[in-house]
Amino acid sequence: MKIALLGGLGMQGRAALFDLARSSSVEKIYCADKVTELPGQLKSHLDPGKITFGDVDASSKASLLKILRDDVDVCIDLLPAPLMENAFEAALEAGVSIVSTNYFHQGGTLDERARKADIAIMPECGLDPGIDLVIFGRAIKEFDELHVLNSYCGGIPEAKASHNPLKYKVSWNWDMVLTTQKRTSFFIRDGQRVKIPAEEQHDNEFIHQISFPGLGTLEAIPNGDAAFYAHLLNIKNSLMETGRYSLRWPGWCAFWQPLKALGFLGDAPVEDLDCKITPHQFLSGLIGPQIQYRDDEKDLVAMQNTFEGLKDGRKKWMTSSIMIERDLETGLFAMSIGVGYTASIVAQMLGRGHITRKGMLNPAIDVPYEAFIAQLSKRGISVTEETGFSEA
Numbered sequence: 001m002k003i004a005l006l007g008g009l010g011m012q013g014r015a016a017l018f019d020l021a022r023s024s025s026v027e028k029i030y031c032a033d034k035v036t037e038l039p040g041q042l043k044s045h046l047d048p049g050k051i052t053f054g055d056v057d058a059s060s061k062a063s064l065l066k067i068l069r070d071d072v073d074v075c076i077d078l079l080p081a082p083l084m085e086n087a088f089e090a091a092l093e094a095g096v097s098i099v100s101t102n103y104f105h106q107g108g109t110l111d112e113r114a115r116k117a118d119i120a121i122m123p124e125c126g127l128d129p130g131i132d133l134v135i136f137g138r139a140i141k142e143f144d145e146l147h148v149l150n151s152y153c154g155g156i157p158e159a160k161a162s163h164n165p166l167k168y169k170v171s172w173n174w175d176m177v178l179t180t181q182k183r184t185s186f187f188i189r190d191g192q193r194v195k196i197p198a199e200e201q202h203d204n205e206f207i208h209q210i211s212f213p214g215l216g217t218l219e220a221i222p223n224g225d226a227a228f229y230a231h232l233l234n235i236k237n238s239l240m241e242t243g244r245y246s247l248r249w250p251g252w253c254a255f256w257q258p259l260k261a262l263g264f265l266g267d268a269p270v271e272d273l274d275c276k277i278t279p280h281q282f283l284s285g286l287i288g289p290q291i292q293y294r295d296d297e298k299d300l301v302a303m304q305n306t307f308e309g310l311k312d313g314r315k316k317w318m319t320s321s322i323m324i325e326r327d328l329e330t331g332l333f334a335m336s337i338g339v340g341y342t343a344s345i346v347a348q349m350l351g352r353g354h355i356t357r358k359g360m361l362n363p364a365i366d367v368p369y370e371a372f373i374a375q376l377s378k379r380g381i382s383v384t385e386e387t388g389f390s391e392a
Helices: 011-021 061-068 081-094 110-116 131-142 174-180 226-232 252-261 279-291 334-352 369-378
Strands: 002-006 028-032 051-054 074-077 097-100 120-122 145-157 185-189 192-196 208-212 216-222 241-248 299-311 314-325 384-391
Touching (some): 002 061, 011 334, 028 061, 061 081, 074 081, 074 334, 081 097, 081 110, 081 120, 097 334, 110 120, 120 334, 131 299, 174 279, 185 226, 208 299, 226 241, 299 334, 314 334, 334 369
Parallel strands (some): 002 074, 028 051, 074 097, 145 241
Antiparallel strands (some): 145 299, 185 241, 314 384
């Protein structure tokens, strides 16, 4: 199959490119990015004969169409979120199914248009959201009634690299990490939708700690719209509790809460300075360069999903855990592997016809669990599952 990879030389794009290049069923990869040169560490691990590099202006639908109309079977969109609409429009016009890793909660007429174009549009197909959603889709089938669904995921440095006050290093976009500190969260508690304002993200009753296999205690911070997935999975009538949490080494909230209270994440320029700069921009520029990984340091991805409910009249619980480590040989970060490999796997499923439904799809509903988990396992990513019962 022939696959177009938009944004293929970003951090996550490199992981997708690496995975596609070593797949025997992928014969050609059109790697479209502003950058057209592979980093040296990754170059020796790729078959250059499979890859065609091209400079693309992703803000132009016409530029994207030139790539997608070149005998492409499937497209992977790893462009920044504001450019996702352009990628979808180009895919619709070219008649090419597309996988994206970005959040997308507004369907509009896209489902009807995609079915009419005989293509699949699969957003939210990375790490989180992505792998977690595939696990959700399978887990709800293991219960007669699902009462609790909590999802935890975070990228953190391995212990020996956690030597700065944040106990954090940058494995994706530091500016976006700061932006997520200002995102309103929506949870369900006691069956009711609960809003956690952004200004309370690091100082609220939902912050807690979990024990993660092999790592120990991690801090869980509310982040994201968990209530949306109750509707997506059609479990809102039985669900009493759900939340989405970022995982960090303990101390994250203690660091950010006073800074946020003092306005250090503000978006308005500070008055009486010689230049127009916001507190957010200042922190982005000041801290970002100080928390970069060295070549011999690993980042880790920790994901845990917990479920509780009823099965055959008995209380049942289930926990799934995943840990991914940076590959020091290729230099690919764990975060990039979790996102890029997932997009690659699902794109290849579409290309092979293992996913046949057309329209607006979602990993929780449309990605076959067993086949997907088997593909993760082949890439060294294992899902550990524990299940138990107690009397109702």
